[in-house]
Amino acid sequence: MAGRDGKEPEGPPGSEDMTPSAAPAQRGEATRAEAFARWVEPEVEVLLRVAHTLTGSWSDADDVVQDTLVRAWGAVDRFDGRHPRAWLLTILRRTHLNSLRRGRPDLVEDDVLARHRPAFGAAHASSPEQVVDDRAFDADVAEAVGSLGEQFRRAVLLVDVDHLTYDEAAAVLDVPTGTVVSRVSRGRSRLRAALAHRRPRGGSR
Amino acid sequence: MTRRMQGPRSMLECWWSGRVLDRYVEQQPAIPLTPAERDRLERHLSVCERCATSATERRRVLAALDRLGDQHAPPPASLRRAHDLVRDLTDGDPA
Structure with missing residues (x-):
């Protein structure tokens, strides 16, 4: 069924997983940062493009992507490393929905x-x-x-x-x-x- | 050069062609045509002017959408801000 705004996530395989039990093996801080950069850097342009498609303006896309990156960084320990683009796009979608819920008139x-x-x-x-x-x-x-x-x-x-x-x-x-x-x-x-x-x-x- | 087809069989082929043309003209279809389907479609397109025109039309629209993507490229400043944030996050890891 389409459009389940606000519901708990059911992302694609390898996408954002918020369950503590799904956390992978411990990573060192350097490894964590390195992995995050490796997963995220190649996807930055796609994130901005998609955010622009969702919001209709580059300034709003900037905001959504910045929030997305911060949330992704906070969730990186729970990401299994598979399908980083799908993981990031799922976070971006939720970030965008949250921004809409905050009632920003420019969205x-x-x-x-x-x-x-x-x-x-x-x-x-x-x-x-x-x-x-x-x-x-x-x-x-x-x-x-x-x-x-x-x-x-x-x-x-x-x-x-x-x-x-x-x-x-x-x-x-x-x-x-x-x-x-x-x-x-x-x-x-x-x-x-x-x-x-x-x-x-x-x-x- | 294409020529016109006539008769019920051609109508059936036109109907089928209309259902699979998108998968034929797009680069990454959700379900790619099988070689047999592709062969069948190309044989039909070689004899059916209307479906061949439809294929041309679909390609043209997709090409125009692709060009829109070029204009959809993020401004350099947006890219720089996002990359800077990734670096800030990973350099000054607050976790």
């Missing part, structure tokens, strides 16, 4: 939608022959993404823009992987419908 959903649109306004293309057309198309796609319903937009952004796997997106959204697959599929379908006036010419590949 209200309507603002997210409004702020997403200009973020996608500019565009670039790699093929000189298609620069003009791609720019116009990208702007249309950005607008269409901004018009998607919240559930579909987040799923599409996480998978198709932030390039999370379906499992990772499921950890962020706290829904089953199959739900993410469905939302992405339906989100893409709605995008294509919204972009029907921009269908490519010809049918060959």
